[in-house]
Amino acid sequence: MHKKSVLLALTVAFLGFGSAAFGNESEGEQNTASHDETVQQETHEHEEHADHAHGEAEAHGEEHAAHDAHGEHGEEKFNVNEMIMHHIADSHSFHILDYTDDAGEEHAVSVPLPVILWTDNGLVTFMSSAFHHDETGHHVAEVDGQRFINVHGKIYYASEEQNAHGGWYESHDGHPANAKPVDISITKNVFTMLLVAVLLLLIFGSTARYYKKNGAVAPKGLASFMEPLVVFVRDDIAKENIGGKHYARFVPFLLTIFFFIWLNNLLGLIPFFPGSANVTGNIAVTMVLAIFAFLVTNLNGKKDYWLHVFWMPGVPYAVRPLLAIVEFVGLFTKPFALMLRLFANITAGHILVLSLISLIFMLSIGWSALAVPLTLFISVLELLVAALQAYIFTLLTALFIGAAVEEHHH
Amino acid sequence: MDLVTPGFGLIFWTTLVFLILVFLLTKFAWKPILSAVKTREAAIEDALKSAERAREELKNLQSDNEKIMREAREERDAMLKEARAMKDKTIAEAKDAASAEANKIMESAKEQIENEKLAAITELKNQVASLSIEMAEKVLRAELKDQKAQTEMVERLVDDVKLN
Numbered sequence: 001m002h003k004k005s006v007l008l009a010l011t012v013a014f015l016g017f018g019s020a021a022f023g024n025e026s027e028g029e030q031n032t033a034s035h036d037e038t039v040q041q042e043t044h045e046h047e048e049h050a051d052h053a054h055g056e057a058e059a060h061g062e063e064h065a066a067h068d069a070h071g072e073h074g075e076e077k078f079n080v081n082e083m084i085m086h087h088i089a090d091s092h093s094f095h096i097l098d099y100t101d102d103a104g105e106e107h108a109v110s111v112p113l114p115v116i117l118w119t120d121n122g123l124v125t126f127m128s129s130a131f132h133h134d135e136t137g138h139h140v141a142e143v144d145g146q147r148f149i150n151v152h153g154k155i156y157y158a159s160e161e162q163n164a165h166g167g168w169y170e171s172h173d174g175h176p177a178n179a180k181p182v183d184i185s186i187t188k189n190v191f192t193m194l195l196v197a198v199l200l201l202l203i204f205g206s207t208a209r210y211y212k213k214n215g216a217v218a219p220k221g222l223a224s225f226m227e228p229l230v231v232f233v234r235d236d237i238a239k240e241n242i243g244g245k246h247y248a249r250f251v252p253f254l255l256t257i258f259f260f261i262w263l264n265n266l267l268g269l270i271p272f273f274p275g276s277a278n279v280t281g282n283i284a285v286t287m288v289l290a291i292f293a294f295l296v297t298n299l300n301g302k303k304d305y306w307l308h309v310f311w312m313p314g315v316p317y318a319v320r321p322l323l324a325i326v327e328f329v330g331l332f333t334k335p336f337a338l339m340l341r342l343f344a345n346i347t348a349g350h351i352l353v354l355s356l357i358s359l360i361f362m363l364s365i366g367w368s369a370l371a372v373p374l375t376l377f378i379s380v381l382e383l384l385v386a387a388l389q390a391y392i393f394t395l396l397t398a399l400f401i402g403a404a405v406e407e408h409h410h
Numbered sequence: 411m412d413l414v415t416p417g418f419g420l421i422f423w424t425t426l427v428f429l430i431l432v433f434l435l436t437k438f439a440w441k442p443i444l445s446a447v448k449t450r451e452a453a454i455e456d457a458l459k460s461a462e463r464a465r466e467e468l469k470n471l472q473s474d475n476e477k478i479m480r481e482a483r484e485e486r487d488a489m490l491k492e493a494r495a496m497k498d499k500t501i502a503e504a505k506d507a508a509s510a511e512a513n514k515i516m517e518s519a520k521e522q523i524e525n526e527k528l529a530a531i532t533e534l535k536n537q538v539a540s541l542s543i544e545m546a547e548k549v550l551r552a553e554l555k556d557q558k559a560q561t562e563m564v565e566r567l568v569d570d571v572k573l574n
Contacts, residue, residue: 085412088413089412090420182418183417183418183419184418184423185419186423187419187420189420189423190419190423190427193423193424193427197430197431200431200439201435201439204438204439204440204443205438207443208438208441208442208443211443211446212442212446215446216446216450216453218450226443227447230440230444231447234444234447251444252435252436252441253432255435255440256431256436256440260428282416283414283416284416284417284421284424285420285424287421288421288424288425288428289424292428347413
């Protein structure tokens, strides 16, 4: 009965999101392709305004060459790829809006976040506002005698001299060739992740306090909402797939992974501060989660599990080494698929919503009649995806753990 | 390719945040919540079981009651039957005894009557015999008053003897 429901869930997941992921892949390629174009185009523009822009950049402390790149030329062309890639990528600040003041100068409003760098001279911390919203390497932040620049969200040591485009770096096809300090800043994603951690601790801490205060009574309020979810993870994910003997050990891990992914997904759907970060659509985050799943699975592997990996019983001896290779590769492809699935689905969702909204800016305000309902529809769908992807990630992790701790009877 | 290149900072923070989160949530949330849920589930199960047990007991009690009632009824019936039988028996015995006694009395009465009758008959016989003798004496005396009659008589007697 339950195997069936698991199969059904997987089928739905693959049908629905396989296509989404596939779409995303091609879209991603397009994006990358045009992104390079964008960069080059930008470089070109920098070159053009390098002469006069540079002088101004130094003159006005508040001015930011990056955002002015288009604005200063008067003809502002909306670049969808750039906007979308900027939104789904990590950032050192929470960008809220840009506005042009009476003098025709463009300003950006954003929430600065702490920058933490491990440099050649030790730990350096400062607020990202030191870059003055610049992400093109035009503004040098001087901290403790060290000079840093921010190019497309990455922090480099600034060069002694400006390059031809006005950036303080040595340019290689538009990309900086400068050395980078180790960047462990509280970026937009890290901030959101910490927020999620705090929220989870508050929500479930208070749920736990409810039981501490009232004893093991029927839940009310927050507890009555959270308890079924917790019990769902315990019974329908952990117990079902790991089995009655071993499951209890893994429930806390599975609960944490489920709610962490889910809440991060949900916060990503909020279009403004403190949401909008694409945490679970970042490959680094999904990679770490997948690595944890991999470690928990394989560190708990029983004798039977390793036997099935390296010397599969019940198969002709000649086939066993071949199967061992396949199974060994399978150990890594499973968490790899976990990593990619979550990353692709969440990123695809963000790209979809942003693309639909971009229609209005690319074409005309009239298109909002189409774009707004469509965005609404996709957003509601994304609410489902947020829960579903958290469920699938947790379910598959539980399945892998279940296979690792299972004891076969031959 | 930035999109699919994991950044070190985020790897570092995700690992740190996730590990801390697993630790803190396990300690302060999952353990208390799960144990409370488990306790309650056990309590509910216990309550259900004891309710079931109580129902079972009640059912047993009811069937016990019924059994006792049935037994009592059976016992009563048996006692009634026994009493009736005893009554019948007593009556029959009494009847038998009475009739036996009556028979005995009748028998002895008959016997007595027979005896009385025999005695009466015997006495009557005796009386008749003595009367007859008396009468015969009187008749004989009357007939044998002259000599001639006596002689004839003797001759007749002698003739009778010859004839025999």
